[in-house]
Amino acid sequence: MAASWREKLHESIPKSRVPGQARKVFASHDTPGYGSMVSARPSLQDMEDIETSLNETNTSRTLLNELEATSISGNDILSSTFYVSGLVTLSAGKMAPVCLLLVAVVLWVFRGIYHESVTALPCNGGTYNILLDCTSKQVASVAAVFAVIAYITTGVVSALTAVAYLQTVIPDAIDLQTATILLLLFFCLLTNVGISESATFAKYVFVTHVATLVVLCVFGVLYMLANTELLMENLRSGYPEVDAAGVTISGSFWTALFYGFSSAMLGVSGFETSSQFVEEQAPGVFPKTLRNMWAGVIIFNPLLSLISFAALPVATICENKDTVLAGTAHVVGRWVHEKLHFPDHVEFGKMLSVWVSIDAFVVLAGAVLTSYVGINGLIRRMSLDRCLPQFFLKKNPYTHTDSFILVSFFVLCVSQVILLDSDVEALGGVYCYAFLSVMSIFAFGNILLKIKRPSLPREIKVPYSQSLLGLVAVVIALLGNILGKPELLTYFFVYFLIIGTLVLLMFKRVALLRLAYRILGGARGGGRTQPREGDPEQVALVGEAGDVEMQHDRTCLARLSRALKKVKDVPFVFFAKHDDLHMLNKAVLYIQANEQTSRLIIVHVASGDGEVDVAELGEHVKLLDLLYPKIKISLLVIEEERAFSPATVEWLSRQIGVPTNAMFISCPDENFATTVSSLRGMRIITSGI
Structure with missing residues (x-):
């Protein structure tokens, strides 16, 4: 079961037609697909093993x-x-x-x-x-x-x-x-x-x-x-x-x-x-x-x-x-x-x-x-x-x-x-x-x-x-x-x-790769040498050269597109404690301005207290996914009775392969259940509620 939710979290629904952007054509590297909404429940044994490992690491240091x-x-x-x-x-x-x-x-x-x-x-x-x-x-x-x-x-x-x-x-x-x-x-x-x-x-x-x-x-x-x-x-x-x-x-x-x-x-x-x-x-x-x-x-x-x-x-x-x-x-x-x-x-x-x-x-x-x-x-x-x-x-x-x-x-x-x-x-x-x-x-x-x-x-x-x-x-x-x-x-x-x-x-490598892609893509549309009329040999030569040039252009464009996808296909995580659309939007804006990525996973740890309506949170995440077509925004709900903890963060990092320095939270206060130092490099990117 664990593998299935991870696959669903990483899969992309194609953005063939973006609502409100019908006349806007996006390149393949700028259409990461729609996000997904999945839930996962860590096993009790996994969490106990992780907590033991973290405690042993802390005590052995x-x-x-x-x-x-x-x-x-x-x-x-x-x-x-x-x-x-x-x-x-x-x-x-x-x-x-x-x-x-x-x-x-x-x-x-x-x-x-x-x-x-x-x-x-x-x-x-x-x-x-x-x-x-x-x-x-x-x-x-x-x-x-x-x-x-x-x-x-x-x-x-x-x-x-x-x-x-x-x-x-x-x-x-x-x-x-x-x-x-x-x-x-x-x-x-x-x-x-x-x-x-x-x-x-x-x-x-x-x-x-x-x-x-x-x-x-x-x-x-x-x-x-x-x-x-x-x-x-x-x-x-x-x-x-x-x-x-x-x-x-x-x-x-x-x-x-x-x-x-x-x-x-x-x-x-x-x-x-x-x-x-x-x-x-x-x-x-x-x-x-x-x-x-x-x-x-x-x-x-x-x-x-x-x-x-x-x-x-x-x-x-x-x-x-x-x-x-x-x-x-x-x-x-x-x-x-x-x-x-x-x-x-x-x-x-x-x-x-x-x-x-x-x-x-x-x-x-x-x-x-x-x-x-x-x-x-x-x-x-x-x-x-x-x-x-x-x-x-x-x-x-x-x-x-x-x-x-x-x-x-x-x-x-x-x-x-x-x-x-x-x-x-x-x-x-x-x-x-x-x-x-x-x-x-x-x-x-x-x-x-x-x-x-x-x-x-x-x-x-x-x-x-x-x-x-x-x-x-x-x-x-x-x-x-x-x-x-x-x-x-x-x-x-x-x-x-x-x-x-x-x-x-x-910081500008995505912009530079995009610029190279546009220049090369624009050069493909014109500037070709035309053969003289009535000269079949030259028509054939130019036609052959044109095919080779076209193939070369396509290869270069494909390489640039793959390079862009490789740079941007790095997921980042934002932990959302509350269903606050304003806070979620601030997190998306921060990540767009500071990280070169096309994938964002919003994570909510549901402890069963009923404070957050998960269905409504899902609708807000879906709305953000539609508003920002160049980034795939997914929602992951972790059903964990003990709520947010360093063990939860470590479990998630291992499961989806995202390091803790690529995980973000909003600013905690004096009632925060854990210490900032125990989160091992998680970044604070927005003010607290």
């Missing part, structure tokens, strides 16, 4: 605890400590510590924004996931393009800075650009053979990194208190000249604050990392990771910048912007050596500098690995949602990894290294454009979440003023980077166009 989750995201955000001080000093001079402290305040604002948004929609994907459930797929994809560029530049900046710190240990043996490319290649090969970042590895790296920073801060504070001369001299220095849209202007307090704050936002890169793997974190861990990352930023970044001012002249900091902490550690270590009367052969200054450099290399290399892992998850999610070509989903037959994604990422990273000539300052500017765009879009998404999905349960609700403050602060920082480094917009838009074009082609 090893979720990340606070230290493990903080380590993965903390390695990313705290690795910026090694290069942000020098970059900020270039623009802010003596105001660098103040700018870094101001950025920490902005990050506190974003703690609440991320906490509210991600606990309302606790699925992996960060900005892309929030916008996917609050706006259209096109808007979410644009945000994802910014995130992809941010991942590319994170990997490149981390690799370059890691190699720069390694050069302080073995200066003559390493070429910066070559070593950076080799480091990127190493992690490309590593992830291609299936070795990804583990929580244990990340935990040891993070603990070692924090211990290194703590030791450097403790010794640095003692040094700063005992040696205030250079610090005071640096704090009395003037403000650096800045580039304002290509014009060099003299520095002032306000230029230092504005451009320094804009550059200092690079110091919070990686704050969004935790939202990318929230599904792998134990309950209650996510907000703790936000708190821990914020604590690391507000303590280490301003303090280490101030210590570097006590140890090095501003000019030296600017000259060695990529390895400021190694130089600071060397000066501080020599002072500790003198005060503690170490033997001369110990050279504690050099030892501390080498320690800091090796720690920088390891944690920055870990950030490169995080970029590979993060981009793999994001591109795979976008490919599953049909925002990117499906070949990205092909697995390596030997290692079962996503080699197309990983190798493409490596190629883009290498192109950026070569194009910007290994310039960390320029790469930092490109990264700021992408990262700040992602953060501003996230703040905007939080505002949309409040407006369009107000009934979604969430742990906290931040006021509109906090969301707006975060958005304004990030936009100001983005404006500062654009004014300070306008020439980098060219490089940024090159990568935006490369990735954005792929996404655009995916």
Whole structure:
């Protein structure tokens, strides 16, 4: 019996004559047929088996605890400590510590924004996931393009800075650009053979990194208190000249604050990392990771910048912007050596500098690995949602990894290294454009979440003023980077166009195939060479050629038609809790605007409570099927006593072969019987009733 209802659900009644469209002729690929109305009853045994399977999966999953989750995201955000001080000093001079402290305040604002948004929609994907459930797929994809560029530049900046710190240990043996490319290649090969970042590895790296920073801060504070001369001299220095849209202007307090704050936002890169793997974190861990990352930023970044001012002249900091902490550690270590009367052969200054450099290399290399892992998850999610070509989903037959994604990422990273000539300052500017765009879009998404999905349960609700403050602060920082480094917009838009074009082609492929079909179909009607009268040989030749050409045209048209059908013949599911024609129509309009499909299955789970008249619901679905002739709309009524549940969703996914990310619901409220996270990627596409 189960097979019969599935066959009926997928079969199509030909739309030979569409009511109200008698004079409109549709091509075969635009006439998917009429939908059907069927009912199905899951067996009690099937549902029990699925519930057992889901429970076993949930209990067997090893979720990340606070230290493990903080380590993965903390390695990313705290690795910026090694290069942000020098970059900020270039623009802010003596105001660098103040700018870094101001950025920490902005990050506190974003703690609440991320906490509210991600606990309302606790699925992996960060900005892309929030916008996917609050706006259209096109808007979410644009945000994802910014995130992809941010991942590319994170990997490149981390690799370059890691190699720069390694050069302080073995200066003559390493070429910066070559070593950076080799480091990127190493992690490309590593992830291609299936070795990804583990929580244990990340935990040891993070603990070692924090211990290194703590030791450097403790010794640095003692040094700063005992040696205030250079610090005071640096704090009395003037403000650096800045580039304002290509014009060099003299520095002032306000230029230092504005451009320094804009550059200092690079110091919070990686704050969004935790939202990318929230599904792998134990309950209650996510907000703790936000708190821990914020604590690391507000303590280490301003303090280490101030210590570097006590140890090095501003000019030296600017000259060695990529390895400021190694130089600071060397000066501080020599002072500790003198005060503690170490033997001369110990050279504690050099030892501390080498320690800091090796720690920088390891944690920055870990950030490169995080970029590979993060981009793999994001591109795979976008490919599953049909925002990117499906070949990205092909697995390596030997290692079962996503080699197309990983190798493409490596190629883009290498192109950026070569194009910007290994310039960390320029790469930092490109990264700021992408990262700040992602953060501003996230703040905007939080505002949309409040407006369009107000009934979604969430742990906290931040006021509109906090969301707006975060958005304004990030936009100001983005404006500062654009004014300070306008020439980098060219490089940024090159990568935006490369990735954005792929996404655009995916969204417009049906329109492009239709255009090709119409052009070829129109060309068939005219433009043929006519034979001269009275020339039988030419008549025969032209006739033969015409038949061949006609056959070729028919073959091309048939191929285009089959390609269109293949793209569109992917079913999507909308769960309708109520018989609301307005809501059903909104769902159809959303799917037509965002998905390239000609098949929609409206599913109603009838629990026997009698709240919904199934016959009337069927009439409404039939009406929608007539109103939208280019999409086949079917109704499936699932007779399940326990009503809608994750087990019902899983049963349906297995029965009709539709993944959960192709299933949609209207916005739930606090009375929703299950949690959004348990629905495993189902999309919210309309407001609740």
